[in-house]
Amino acid sequence: MPLNYKDIKELTIKGRYVTDKDIDPFLNNVAKDFTIQSEGLSVKGLSIKSIVLGKGELKILMWSQMHGNESTTTKAVLDLINYLKSDSDLARFILMECTLKIVPLLNPDGAMAYTRVNANGVDLNRDAQDRTQPESMVLRKIYEDFKPDYCFNLHDQRTIFNVGNTPKPATVSFLAPAHDPERSISKTRGISMQLIVAMNEELQKFIPGQVGRYDDGFNSNCVGDTFQMLNIPTILFESGHFPGDYDREETRKYIFTAMLKAIEVISKRTIDQYNRDSYFDIPDNNKLFFDIIIRNIHLLDSKYELGNSAAIQFVETLVNGKIEFKGKLEEIGNVGGKFGHKSYNCLYSKDLKELKNNSYLMDLLRATGIFFQKI
Numbered sequence: 126m127p128l129n130y131k132d133i134k135e136l137t138i139k140g141r142y143v144t145d146k147d148i149d150p151f152l153n154n155v156a157k158d159f160t161i162q163s164e165g166l167s168v169k170g171l172s173i174k175s176i177v178l179g180k181g182e183l184k185i186l187m188w189s190q191m192h193g194n195e196s197t198t199t200k201a202v203l204d205l206i207n208y209l210k211s212d213s214d215l216a217r218f219i220l221m222e223c224t225l226k227i228v229p230l231l232n233p234d235g236a237m238a239y240t241r242v243n244a245n246g247v248d249l250n251r252d253a254q255d256r257t258q259p260e261s262m263v264l265r266k267i268y269e270d271f272k273p274d275y276c277f278n279l280h281d282q283r284t285i286f287n288v289g290n291t292p293k294p295a296t297v298s299f300l301a302p303a304h305d306p307e308r309s310i311s312k313t314r315g316i317s318m319q320l321i322v323a324m325n326e327e328l329q330k331f332i333p334g335q336v337g338r339y340d341d342g343f344n345s346n347c348v349g350d351t352f353q354m355l356n357i358p359t360i361l362f363e364s365g366h367f368p369g370d371y372d373r374e375e376t377r378k379y380i381f382t383a384m385l386k387a388i389e390v391i392s393k394r395t396i397d398q399y400n401r402d403s404y405f406d407i408p409d410n411n412k413l414f415f416d417i418i419i420r421n422i423h424l425l426d427s428k429y430e431l432g433n434s435a436a437i438q439f440v441e442t443l444v445n446g447k448i449e450f451k452g453k454l455e456e457i458g459n460v461g462g463k464f465g466h467k468s469y470n471c472l473y474s475k476d477l478k479e480l481k482n483n484s485y486l487m488d489l490l491r492a493t494g495i496f497f498q499k500i
Contacts, residue, residue, distance in 0.1 A: 130378055133207040135200065140372050141441065141448040143196035145171055145233040151203055152176060152229070158210055164228070165263035168244035171233040173263050178209050178227070179220035183391055187277035187384075188228035188264060191249045191348070193235020193242075194441065197364035197373040198279030201380035202229050208385065215389060222392040226271050232260055239443040251344070253351035268352065275320075275391060276359040277384065278302075278349045281373070284366040284416055284439070284466060288337045289408030292464045294368065295337035297328055297379050298410050300361035302349035303341050316358040316396060318404035323390045324383040325407055326399075332367070332379055337410040339363055360387070366414070366466065371439070371450055415455060418465030419480065419490075421472050422457075434460045435490065452489045 138147050152161050152174060160177040167173060189198040206227070209216045219225075230236055234244035242248050243258055252261040268276075286295040301317035303309075310318070328336050339361060344350055352359040362383065367375040390396055417437040423429040435457050439450040469476040480486065 135203040144236045167234045169234045178225045181222035183223045184273045185275045186273035189279040190230045193232045194239045195281035200377040204381045219392045251346045253348040278361045282363040285412045286410045287413045293334045294366040296335040296367045298337040298339045298363035300339035302353045303343040304353040306343045313358045318401045319399040322399040322403045327386040338407040418468045420470045424471040
């Protein structure tokens with residue numbers, strides 16, 4: 126990770142709610158250095174902008190916030206742009222060897238409403254073949270006009286994901302999308318895997334055990350699969366949870382680190398230094414996390430069976446221009462083998478005291494019918 130990350134981090138944009146109103150001032154500010162243009166309009170008529178950096182022959186296309194409520198990679202992309210503005214030797218080399226075309230926010234309507242889908246209720250990442258939506262057509266036109274050599278498909282994933290069977294969150298996950306139902310390894314998919322191996326090696330220095338491999342089930346309606354089918358090495362980036370980091374300010378740093386490493390490897394033409402087969406050594410993502418687990422609730426309310434637990438998941442809710450994390454009781458029962466980003470065990474007096482002092486959590490539990498008689 127570059128030692129000067131704190132100097133290139135874009136401080137004007139933080140948190141989970143990122144819209145075109147947030148990024149437009151940034152784009153206007155860098156327009157003197159790089160080419161900014163409108164590529165088309167969203168369903169509601171908002172401009173979908175791109176930025177082009179560099180003049181090299183190796184072309185990299187990346188797009189973020191195809192899902193409007195997945196903003197971590199947008200923040201990381203702005204950090205990357207700041208880095209490429211710097212006087213770093215690597216930044217200058219990248220801009221000489223590569224041309225990057227970045228769409229920071231593909232789904233501005235979804236971003237404004239903080240929804241996965243666009244204003245017509247369509248998941249743009251299931252619209253790659255039919256292209257029924259204006260945003261889908263914009264991305265495809267960018268792809269056809271720019272003719273990229275590599276594609277970065279930038280997303281967020283939920284806090285439920287862990288790495289393998291470990292109690293470590295999948296802070297960053299990658300996928301080399303399949304290009305056929307058999308999930309065979311074409312030359313271009315193999316290149317995607319090699320780039321992921323390079324990024325994983327870099328990230329293990331900072332978040333060991335917190336990198337996962339996303340499910341590679343084939344779906345031709347997904348954009349990554351479609352571009353892989355067109356024989357362009359494509360990588361899916363998934364920004365996940367870092368302990369205590371619900372605003373994903375730590376995760377953005379690791380996404381930035383990963384992107385920069387991949388671009389460095391591309392620019393230096395060192396992809397073949399990385400063993401494709403090591404891609405399969407990256408553990409699969411699993412869905413073994415809840416945001417909160419309260420274990421052994423039978424000790425506090427006798428209507429529950431021995432060893433029962435209450436599992437709570439946060440629902441990201443847009444309230445007055447800010448994202449609030451509202452708890453939802455997801456499951457009551459035996460959650461053995463599952464992990465909590467925060468756990469309480471009713472066997473321990475310290476945990477009981479913490480629970481009693483957490484009025485928000487206590488109110489949530491009472492509202493769902495859990496009455497702790499002995500707390």
